[in-house]
Amino acid sequence: MYADWPLLSLVIWTPIIGGILVLFVGDERPGAVRKIALLVSILTFLLTLPLYSEFNSDSYLMQFVERSSWIPAFNIEYFVGIDGISMPLILLTSFTTVVVVISAWEVIQYRVSQYMAAFLIMEGFMIGTFSALDSILFYIFFEAMLIPMFLIIGIWGGANRIYATLKFFLYTFIGSVLTLVALIYMYTKSGSFAILDFHNLPLSMTEQVLIFLAFLVAFAVKVPMWPVHTWLPDAHVEAPTGGSVILAAIMLKIGGYGFLRFSLPITPDASAELDWLIITMSLTAVVYIGFVALVQRDMKKLIAYSSIAHMGFVTLGFFIVFRIMAGDGGDQGSILALEGGMVQMVSHGFISGAMFLCVGVMYDRMHSREIADYGGVVNTMPMFAAFMVFFAMANAGLPGTSGFVGEFMVILASFKASFWIAFLAATTLILGAAYTLWMVKRVIFGEVANDNVKALTDINKREFLFLGILAVAVLVLGLWPDPLVDVMHPTIENLLKHITISKL
């Protein structure tokens, strides 16, 4: 029934137009602004559902394709479409935006319309990034989404917000400009900006290495990978709760998505040649950043570092493939690694979002993110404590939650490559549990620490709502990941085929 609809365009432009509408309703009518924003975000979410239900999961081809000429002078097209890699991430985006709008309901009182508009417009840009098949279109969405995030952190952020938001913008921008040059270079060789044409463009080893490095800078900053991760803790700490949620749940995923869409298929030989670099960076993120997380005193910072460690699994999963193929791990192992990375991305979207929302709930009451200011929260907020402990367990990778599935798949695949890589990766099970549970122990359990904690009130219905739906999502994905794995399977197989064929 949706065959004739330009569904992807609707999904991209509905939130953007809705956001502009919200902007014009104005700050004088916050009530109306909230309702319209919620309506738009739910409408967008509903529009993304057919992308899943009508998706043909037996095909690796791009689906829901819309293609028309846009800037003929440079053969730039309005070319969108999705496959098994991008579709789950689009659903994650539209879902998370609904949660963010609900979470801001009473909390944000200053310039409500600009806040809501920024999130809605950003949603459109992020979905656009995931669905763009023309590289310039991708780049435009990729960069444009920095603007709302820059304003969100800068206007509604914490004390040190200006430093954080400038650092965020400049880091990401400097990372991506080299990509632009790489894209233009490939355009002059191929005469097209379409990503799928780049996939089949023959490139020499030198070209591949340079292009790979240009992509690496852009996506490594976005993921973020060690050692270019330092903007993330700053940005997370200063961002308002909603900003942290979007940043952790979606924006980081764009880096991972970039590796799958650009780096691996466009420069397979350079990726194989330089896989040691990514694997080292990923393992450092997992182990070293895990230790760094352990010593944090600020809850948001701790979760930010845990995000970096978890995203290390994603990049490890994507690039361990070359080691598996070099050994005799076979295709099964490689597919397991790639799918593990993807599952980890989606799962991390839910869990990190939920963790930041939990901190937000406490921050709204206490106006402190310091672990030391808390203690014994379970006595005054039992319902909240249950959620927090559950999400913490998921963050630590407890079997039965989504956090377990992805990590387990990647570790399992790593064994086919090298015992030691798998061993180092597996330390996350200890480290992740250590830093998350230790934080929970200090914040949630124990005696009531002070009068402020004693005065806390438990979560209201609105907070129960958004934590509840996230908890369901984490549990469902943890117990039954098949629907997710099935839709991406043909795409991952095809991607693997692309990686194995040398372009030289």
Next chain:
Amino acid sequence: MTEFIQPNLLPALPEIVMLAMACLVLVVDLFLPQERRGLTLFLTILTLVLTALAVIEVAPADSVSSFGGSFILDQLAVTLKLATLLVVVLVFVYSRDYLVDHDIYKGEYYVLGLFATLGMMIMISAHSFLLIYLGLELLSLSLYAMIAFNRNSLSASESAMKYFVLGAMASGLLLYGISIFYGISGTLDLNQLAAVASSKIEQYPIPMAFALTFIVVGLAFKLGAVPFHMWLPDVYQGAPTSVTLFIGTAPKIAGFAMTMRLLVDGLGGLQLDWSQMLIALSVLSLAIGNIIAIAQTNFKRMLAYSTISHVGFILLGILSGTANGFASAMFYTITYVITASVAFGVLLLLSRKGTEAENITDLSGLNDTSPWHAAMLAIAMFSMAGVPPTVGFYAKLSVLQSVVQVHLVWLAVFAVLFSVIGLFYYLRIIKVMYFDKPGEDQVTTIQQAIDVKILLSANGLSLLGLGIFPSALMGYCILAFS
């Protein structure tokens, strides 16, 4: 004895209309009392509109030359003239309230502005050394007077003096180069020069290189490329903001036209030589412009350094030496000028009686006091920084594309890295507007006439519009060089 041939006046119809109307405005204004000064503005706008209509009326399908080949009307000239006229209309409308507030709401401002515009139109259509120089001087002399227009302002007089001395020197250098070329080739006509240039270079390599260098230096002075940029920040800062808006916008288009006529039409055969020089100029402009802009606290000065860095980008397009590159440089120039009008336009509105809004701190908390203007200025800043989906991104993309096409990838990498440095100071403006709180003595509300509001909004939103749909304008730019 040669017969006097009546030249075909039709291609010059727009210039003739403008000259006649400018004289009319000058005379009419004499008889107007101060409270009826609005009529002068009305007539001025009418002049510009009539001229634009004349340009459209005489626009040829191909290209027409007249006055013995020294005047040319082609697609390039038509597009650039229309862009110039449009921008001048914006300038005059934006500056009205500022002029009233600063007691310089005088007819001479408009008359001088019209003559400057006439100079630019002549520069755009000129196809011989002589006419180029005439147009340039008509523009420059009008500008000197406009800068010194507020005679009570010391800084304005100082910058007028500075501009005059340095401008005269640049004209001198240009003339010197022209005279050497005349000596070698025996012609002032660019077409004839182009025909002999490549053969003469074998014969007189040293004098040719010498002359070319002087021409390029003269152009670099007029465009404001490093290391010939010194006048730019001082003039931008010292001039009344309404004049800064004028200098910072339309003359860039004329400067681009002059560069194209001289280097490409006339000296296209020496492209290998001048593109090397332009590489140096553009690398320096990108580096110095962007780095020094970071240190500025005065918004006008900052925009001056930002202009320098944008000139670096425009030169990148020209130096690639391909039709594609020229079209991108043209697109870049036009869109930069449109962007700059927004930035200066907002700044003009912030200036009030007796005070000049020119420091970056004067913009603090603009989002609280006037969110609409803050949004327009933010779009302009993002566009100058080249962040999509604004037009600045597309302009940079097309220029970079032309540079990569001629295998100067390192130059493209250099340019993008320095535009990241540039991004910092544009972001600082947005930071001041959006994240800081307004100061005590700040203007709380911006009062403005409805026509200013409509034009400024259209101007600001056009940056987004052109960014999302650049094809039409890009089409005209490509047509100009096909």
